[in-house]
Amino acid sequence: MQNGRVLKIPLTEAETFQIAKERRNIIHGTEEQVASLEVRVQTFMNSKARMPAMINHGFDDPQPFLRLLGDPKLVAVDNILPEDTPEKRWGAARFVYSQEKVEVIRGLLHYLKDQPSISAIERRKFKRLVEDYITQMYSLWEYGYADYIFKLGDMGIREDGSLVCIDLGEFTSDRQFVERALVEKWWLDNVNPLKNDFPKMHSSLEPEYVALLESALTPKALNEHWRKKHQCSACIPEADTITAFITTKVMEIDYIDRL
């Protein structure tokens, strides 16, 4: 948009279906397909449906958290999305939001991938980028949220060098689940050639990326950072009980992307 922001309009169920068809949904570290297309589409739609609750979470001071997400703002959908019809259905993922317009890291990865070799200067800059990425993950954990897909290409960067998580449909507040993602090292998808929806880096950069994340994204680090800055009036003990109940139910229903 002309105001330095982008408007994000969710895909309909039919559009999501098209995208899901092109992607491989496999058990980490194997080639085994884990779910039918229909179930995966529903999972995508559910992931999107969780976003408004995250954006509107009642932090005492939400701004530092929202800044990590590119300052998303929900937009009234009445004038943007028509009513659901059999052909165009948004269902629970029926919302629109705007976000800061930033440079996307995907372009850098494509560029690096195409280079015959990587210079020492570029290697140093890339290392700095990965270190900042780790800091960004820690910052999110401190607010009780985590990106469980770890798609490096889906990060954005502001002119001042601060990172932004631009894909908000890949977050969870379920600590147990994040821990599992860390133990199983789902961040390796960035270097897994079978995961064709993850933009890849130059092969010579992979060992450094793996080494940095191996030592940083651990259950121990999660424990040190998890919810350290989570100060809000929304998460009262009763709410925690209800949240835990809902989380359990959601996990039962919405498990496919988590495999």
Added chain:
Amino acid sequence: MASSETTQPLIGTFYRYHFVGNGAQFRVYAVHSVSDKPTGRVIKVPLDFNETKYVITPPLSRIAQYDTAEEFNTLADARAREVMQFKHTLPRLLEGVYGRDTRFMADLGHLKMLQAPIPTQAIPGAYFLPLFYTQDQVTTIGGYLEHFRFAEKTLTNEVTAKDIAIIEKLIRKIIDLHYAIWEYGFFEFVFKPENMGIYQNRNDIDIIWMDLAEHITDKEQAEKILLEKRWHHPIMPQKIDYIYLPTILQEHYIKACDEAFTLTEFRKRWRRKCALLEAKHRRKLHAQALLMRDERKIVANWIAQQNLHNTIYQGLKPEQIDSMNIPQSDLVLLYNDRRSILTAQQSDILEPVERNLAMTSEQKVAYEQLLFKHIT
């Protein structure tokens, strides 16, 4: 493009809209003030699927091979969808550095876009979100060339030296316009003279790229098309989807185009302006990086440099959005106007006559054989 002068204008809130004509993509209306003075702009209203199919059916029925009406209907549906898809490429002509380039915007007749939800009749609460465009009002090539129909070189009172000079200039300008858009990485792949429009200022003329939907950006595909010499189509009377050039201009037009539209000329110009713009922006980012001390900013600058080949072509500025304040109710009125296209008439009456005269029976047979060979 067909046109009609008989249709009554649509009376909008602040403007009156006079139907000028239509192609397979848009209905075009001249925008007049409430007091019926031309504003110098036209509004292009996208054709819906049924209209598109209606427009493409007659020419398709003459060239398509089919056995049953059902087969033809399937062909027409597919062709209509294909034609409609071209429209989706138009906004990229206005994005990023293109929209900020004064010369390019002038070549496009200062094209601007506008959008409004149009409620559908069929599904309550649902609406279309079509893209309308406004553009400078120009004379169509068809109308302009009418003066040269059936003209003979020997009859000097019909075509004067001044006319010849203007025509030479017109052909040169058409070629230069193709060259200019090549420099920006666009390739008008049909070489239809009628896709260009003419500004007339006393003794001078200038042209714009009026119908912009038929373009591609793929270099390899463009080179293949170039070898087909599609600019010969306007002198083939059988090519009914092209305007038929007045006989007197044909030799000169073809000679000039054959000399101009070569692979060498194309490769010399293709994306030249884009390369310059990218280099300019890259230099700027590079210079900024030299002054940076903050490592994080350096990384951000580095990423911006790698994304540059995409990012400079993205984003619409307010200047690309139409500022005539055409109310949404007027856009609904225009979108739902179905009178014009059904009553449209040819403005250049002599064109079909000259074409038919040129199409001898032998040529018709030869063309059909060629077509058959091409299809099989």
